[in-house]
Amino acid sequence: MTEVPTTVSPDHSVWHAAQIMLSEHVSGVPVLADDGVLAGIVTEGDLLRRTELGTAEAFPNPSQDADAVARAYVKSRSWKVGDVMTTNVITIDETTDVHEIVTLIDQHDIKRLPVMREERLVGIVSRADLLKVIATGKPDAEIRGDEAVRRAIVARLAETASALSAQPVVAVEGGIVHVTGDIRSRYEHDAIRMIVEGVAGPGFKDDLSISGKKVL
Template sequence: MLVKDVMTTKLVGVSPDNSVRRAAEIMLANQVSGVPVIDDAGRLIGILSEGDLLRRTELGGAAAAELGTFALTAEEKATAYVKSNAWKVADVMSRDPVVVGEDTSLGQVSALMQKHRIKRIPVMRDGVPIGIISRADLLKAIVAADRDETAPGDEAIRRSIAIRLSENSSLLGKDMAVTVTDGVAHLWGSIDTEECKRAARVAAESVRGVTRVVEHFSGDRP
């Protein structure tokens, strides 16, 4: 699936000249935890998230912010002070946000969110923001996804499981075999770690038609 298949097209944004209070009101009213910051020309110049507001003085955050600044440089302390005390969105927002295009795959989006530890990414077209994709949108994609189609019959199921196991990078080089009887998958081979055993079980369970997985990981083969 691509970004355009699940993204939110109703773009709730704020102006860099809005007050932080006003931005918080907009976030609450729209039940979102972050908003893109868009200037008068329609350009994306930043993003404001709940994470940017955690050390606000309105929350009694001044003291907490000070406790965490002893190891910072003078410039970093100044930045922390501005984030905690500035009234204008432009001074508090995160600049140079990560962005994606509407034809980006959801796998790439997930990787970017994990790498940058972010919850939402603006979607751009010709340099203009047209929507936003969030972790919640990825959850919707998971719910909507169909399991892969598998031909009926134990042999077809066995072949599908074998393919899944061969594609699993954690199981490369493992001597494994699969048998299937009445939908029950039996996994055989030499696997010595619990995580690799779990990966093999999950790979088998993900195949349509499998009713149960039985593990035989003593090193024996059928």
């Protein structure tokens, strides 16, 4: 996570917030009240419908109620961060694991999660932080021995059962992996190839077929 992220106040101007996002190369900034409690977050998305951009009326929604229309009017014209920020902020604490962070970001289609220690902001986790985790990863060590390789591939294929229409037959002889069976699509072929390469390294004898046709 990014510790002690740059923040703004609800009383700051939207222009000030925009300048911070540009200078810090971030797409959102936490908003802290005078007592240090997280009040919201202001993001690029909050500033898309603005009179400065000529987009204040660009996305009319006839189904909106009067309160929503009034809210949109204020958000597109007010100079105060407190008027345009998102207030229903999803947060995490310092013990939240990576899997849960990814799930929250994906489910709610957001780019960042403030990290809280009780009611105090201590950092922020963004999609860029998750990319850093991926970038520092390494391939699994290759497994040696024909039977050990076969068992490892079969186990991983079983773990991927929901993505495959059927489990292929796997044999390993002299370090060469042979995979046979009928599959549903090229995507299944790619999934099987990925699993085999992850265990035994690149290259395997491919006797898979899609609807009776050999995969080329």
